[in-house]
Amino acid sequence: MDKCNTPLPLAGGAGGGPVADAPANPADSPSPNPSRKREGDRTEGDEPAVTLDAFLDSQTNATAVRLEAGDDARALLPYLDRIALVEVSFPTFRDGRGYSAARVLREAGYTGELRAQGDVLVDQMPLMKRCGFDSFAPQAEIDPATLEAALTRYENVYQKAADGRVPVWALRHG
Amino acid sequence: MYKYDQYDQQIVDARVEEFRDQVKRRLAGQITEDQFKPLRLMNGLYLQLHAYMLRVAIPYGTLDSRQMRMLATIARKYDRGYGHFTTRQNIQYNWIKLSDAPDILADLATVEMHAIQTSGNCIRNISSDQYAGAAADEVADPRIWAELLRQWSTFHPEFSYLPRKFKIAVIGAEEDRAAMRLHDIGIQLVKRDGVLGGRIYVGGGMGRTPMIAPEIKDFVTADDLLSYVEACLRVYNRYGRRDNIYKARIKILIHEIGADDYRRQVEEEFAHVKSLGLDPPKAEFERITAMFAPPSFVAADTPATPFVSSEVETPASATGVSTALEANGDFQAWRAQNTAAHKQPGYAIVTISLKPTGGIPGDATAEQIDLMADLAERYSFDELRVTHAQNIVLPHVRKADLYAVWQALDAAGLAPANLDLISDIIACPGLDYCSLANARSIPVAQKIATRFADQNRQRDLGELKLKISGCINACGHHHAGHIGILGVDKKGTENYQLLLGGSGAEDTSLAKITGPGFDEDGIVDAVETVTNVYLAKRAEGERFLDTYRRVGMEPFKEALYG
Numbered sequence: 155m156d157k158c159n160t161p162l163p164l165a166g167g168a169g170g171g172p173v174a175d176a177p178a179n180p181a182d183s184p185s186p187n188p189s190r191k192r193e194g195d196r197t198e199g200d201e202p203a204v205t206l207d208a209f210l211d212s213q214t215n216a217t218a219v220r221l222e223a224g225d226d227a228r229a230l231l232p233y234l235d236r237i238a239l240v241e242v243s244f245p246t247f248r249d250g251r252g253y254s255a256a257r258v259l260r261e262a263g264y265t266g267e268l269r270a271q272g273d274v275l276v277d278q279m280p281l282m283k284r285c286g287f288d289s290f291a292p293q294a295e296i297d298p299a300t301l302e303a304a305l306t307r308y309e310n311v312y313q314k315a316a317d318g319r320v321p322v323w324a325l326r327h328g
Numbered sequence: 329m330y331k332y333d334q335y336d337q338q339i340v341d342a343r344v345e346e347f348r349d350q351v352k353r354r355l356a357g358q359i360t361e362d363q364f365k366p367l368r369l370m371n372g373l374y375l376q377l378h379a380y381m382l383r384v385a386i387p388y389g390t391l392d393s394r395q396m397r398m399l400a401t402i403a404r405k406y407d408r409g410y411g412h413f414t415t416r417q418n419i420q421y422n423w424i425k426l427s428d429a430p431d432i433l434a435d436l437a438t439v440e441m442h443a444i445q446t447s448g449n450c451i452r453n454i455s456s457d458q459y460a461g462a463a464a465d466e467v468a469d470p471r472i473w474a475e476l477l478r479q480w481s482t483f484h485p486e487f488s489y490l491p492r493k494f495k496i497a498v499i500g501a502e503e504d505r506a507a508m509r510l511h512d513i514g515i516q517l518v519k520r521d522g523v524l525g526g527r528i529y530v531g532g533g534m535g536r537t538p539m540i541a542p543e544i545k546d547f548v549t550a551d552d553l554l555s556y557v558e559a560c561l562r563v564y565n566r567y568g569r570r571d572n573i574y575k576a577r578i579k580i581l582i583h584e585i586g587a588d589d590y591r592r593q594v595e596e597e598f599a600h601v602k603s604l605g606l607d608p609p610k611a612e613f614e615r616i617t618a619m620f621a622p623p624s625f626v627a628a629d630t631p632a633t634p635f636v637s638s639e640v641e642t643p644a645s646a647t648g649v650s651t652a653l654e655a656n657g658d659f660q661a662w663r664a665q666n667t668a669a670h671k672q673p674g675y676a677i678v679t680i681s682l683k684p685t686g687g688i689p690g691d692a693t694a695e696q697i698d699l700m701a702d703l704a705e706r707y708s709f710d711e712l713r714v715t716h717a718q719n720i721v722l723p724h725v726r727k728a729d730l731y732a733v734w735q736a737l738d739a740a741g742l743a744p745a746n747l748d749l750i751s752d753i754i755a756c757p758g759l760d761y762c763s764l765a766n767a768r769s770i771p772v773a774q775k776i777a778t779r780f781a782d783q784n785r786q787r788d789l790g791e792l793k794l795k796i797s798g799c800i801n802a803c804g805h806h807h808a809g810h811i812g813i814l815g816v817d818k819k820g821t822e823n824y825q826l827l828l829g830g831s832g833a834e835d836t837s838l839a840k841i842t843g844p845g846f847d848e849d850g851i852v853d854a855v856e857t858v859t860n861v862y863l864a865k866r867a868e869g870e871r872f873l874d875t876y877r878r879v880g881m882e883p884f885k886e887a888l889y890g
C-alpha cells in the first residue's frame with residue numbers, strides 16, 4: 155500500500171539521473187491526484203514540488219519544481235544542478251507543451267528526475283520517454299502489459315532525441 | 329523513387345501492430361472514444377457522417393504502379409470500389425469499417441505505404457510539386473528534401489501533440505504548383521553561388537483566417553534543414569495557443585508576435601539545436617538523392633514502338649498514321665491542354681484529369697486506378713503523381729507514346745481535356761460526407777462543370793481555377809481560387825459565398841468575397857456572370873485572374889448585384 159502513491163519510474167530512462175525507487179508494476183501506482191498524495195509518502199530525497207513562480211521568487215533552494223503546461227522551462231536552466239525533480243504537468247493529453255519542456259531541460263544537461271504528471275496515457279508514454287521523461291504519474295490506471303508493449307514496439311526511430319537512441323540514419327551510415 | 333530499406337519497413341510494420349492493438353483496446357472498451365480519437369486520427373481515420381473515412385498517405389504525391397494497384401485493391405476489398413484523391417495529394421476511402429482498418433494498413437505496408445500522420449495535430453504528410461523530377465523549370469528535385477522531412481517528422485517525439493495540424497510543402501521550381509506559401513512551412517529550393525539551399529516561409533495557411541507565409545529565412549542548406557525546422561516547430565510548440573482551436577495554427581502565432589520576433593526566436597533556438605547533432609550526415613542525403621536519379625530516358629529521335637506520333641520523324645510508311653493523328657481533334661485538344669514541358673527532350677508530362685463533366689472531382693474507380701497504374705508501368709517509368717488539384721500525373725511520357733496513352737485514357741473516361749480550365753474544379757467532400765460541412769460541394773461542382781461543358785467555351789475562358797469548400801475550414805482551397813466558393817449555413821439552408829482573385833501559384837493571393845451569398849442554382853449563375861464580365865473586359869492575353877487584378881472587384885459586383 156505504501157508504494158501506491160509513488161510515481162512510476164522508467165527503466166533505462168534518459169539523463170542517467172536518479173530514478174525514484176518506485177514499484178516495477180505500474181498498476182500499483184494509479185493515483186487520482188498523485189501530487190497531493192505523494193506528500194505523505196515520499197521517496198528518499200523527494201519533497202513537495204513548488205511552482206515555478208514560487209521557485210523563482212523565493213524558494214530557490216527547493217529541489218523539486220512543478221511546471222504547468224504554460225510555464226517556460228528555460229527559466230530553470232540556471233538552477234539545474236541543484237534540482238532533483240522536475241514534474242511537468244499534462245492537464246490534458248492533447249496539450250503537448252510538456253514534450254518541449256522536457257527536451258529543453260535534457261538538452262541543457264539536466265540529469266535529475268523528470269516526471270510527466272496528469273493526463274498521461276499509455277500511447278503517449280513512448281514519445282515522452284524519447285523526450286527525456288523518466289518517471290510517470292498518470293491520473294488513470296495504466297495496464298502494465300500494454301505499457302510494456304508500447305515501450306518496446308518500435309525497434310527503430312527516425313530522429314535523434316533526448317533518450318540516446320540511435321536514429322536510423324546513423325545505423326545506415328554507421 | 330524512394331524505396332524502403334529494412335528500417336523503414338520495420339517502422340511501418342510496427343505501426344500496423346500498434347494500431348491493431350489500439351483498435352482492439354477501443355473495441356474492448358479499454359479506452360474511451362475521446363482517448364482513441366487522437367490515436368486513430370494520427371492514423372488517418374476519421375469518423376464521418378455515414379462511416380469511417382481512411383486517408384492514406386502518398387508522401388509528396390509520388391507512387392509507383394504497384395502502390396497504385398494496391399489503392400485499387402483496397403477500394404474493391406474494403407470500400408465501394410472507388411477512392412477519392414484529395415487536395416493534400418493523398419487518397420481517401422469514405423466507407424471504411426473500423427474493424428477492417430488494421431488489415432487495410434497491413435495491406436498497405438506490403439507496398440511501402442501507410443496512413444501515418446494524415447490527420448491529427450501533428451506534422452502531416454509532406455506535399456510537393458507534382459512535376460518534381462520532370463519539370464523543365466526545376467532547380468533540383470524537391471522530393472529529396474521532402475523525404476528527409478518525412479523521416480524526421482514520422483513519430484516525432486516532441487511534435488506529435490502540437491496545438492494544431494502542421495503542413496509542410498517543398499518545391500524546386502520558380503513556378504509554384506503546390507501552393508507552397510499557403511502551408512505552415514513552405515520551402516522553395518534555390519541556388520546561391522552554385523550551392524543548393526531552401527528559402528523558408530513560415531505561417532501560411534487557409535482555413536478561417538487565411539494567410540500567406542512570410543519569408544523567415546532566405547537560405548538553409550540541406551545540412552541544416554532538420555535543425556532549422558526543429559527550431560521552427562519548437563518555438564511554435566512552446567507558444568502556440570491551446571485555448572482556442574481557431575487561433576492555434578502557427579499563422580496566428582506569427583501574426584500576433586510578428587515575423588521578425590518569430591525569426592529572432594527561431595534563430596536563437598537554431599543556434600542551440602544545431603549543436604545537438606540532429607542532422608543526418610551527407611551520406612544520407614546522397615542515399616536519398618540516388619533513389620531519385622532521373623530514369624533512363626531514351627534519345628528523342630528513337631522511333632516509338634507502340635504508336636507513331638506526328639512529333640517523331642516518321643518513316644514514309646508511317647506517314648498515313650501521323651496524318652490521321654493530326655486529324656484527331658480530341659487528341660490534339662487533350663495534348664494541348666493536359667501535357668506540360670518536360671526537362672528531357674522528346675518527353676512530356678501528362679496530367680490525367682479526374683474531372684469529367686458531371687463527375688465527382690478527384691474520384692476514381694478501382695478499374696480506373698488500375699488502368700492508370702498500367703499506363704505508368706508501360707509509359708512513365710513506373711511513376712505516378714497525385715496533384716493537389718485532385719488529378720493524376722504521368723511524369724515521364726515519351727511524346728511518341730502520347731497518342732497511345734490518350735487512347736487508353738479516353739476509353740476509360742479519363743481523358744477530359746480540361747487541365748486548369750473552369751471545369752477542372754477542386755472541391756472538398758462537403759456535406760455529402762463531411763461532418764463539419766455547412767453545405768454540399770460536390771453537386772455545385774457538378775452543376776458548374778455541366779453549365780460550362782462546351783469545350784470551346786472552356787478553352788475560350790482559358791486558365792480559370794475554381795475551388796469549392798463546404799465550410800470555412802477551406803479543404804477545397806477556396807481562398808486560393810481565381811473563383812472561390814464557400815458553403816455557409818444561412819438560417820438552416822445551404823448558401824454559397826462567391827470569392828474572386830485568389831491564387832495558390834507563385835503570385836500567391838487570397839480571394840475576396842464579392843458580397844451576399846447565393847443558393848445552389850444562384851451560385852452557378854453567379855459564376856457564369858463573372859465569367860461574362862471577364863470576357864467583356866479582358867485585354868489581349870489576360871487570364872481571368874489578370875483581368876480581375878487589373879479592373880478590380882467593382883465591375884464584377886456591379887454585374888452580380890447591381
Ligand code: SF4
Nearest residue numbers: 756762765798799803
Ligand atoms: S472544407 Fe469543411 S466541409 Fe469541406 S471537407 Fe473541409 S471540413 Fe469538410
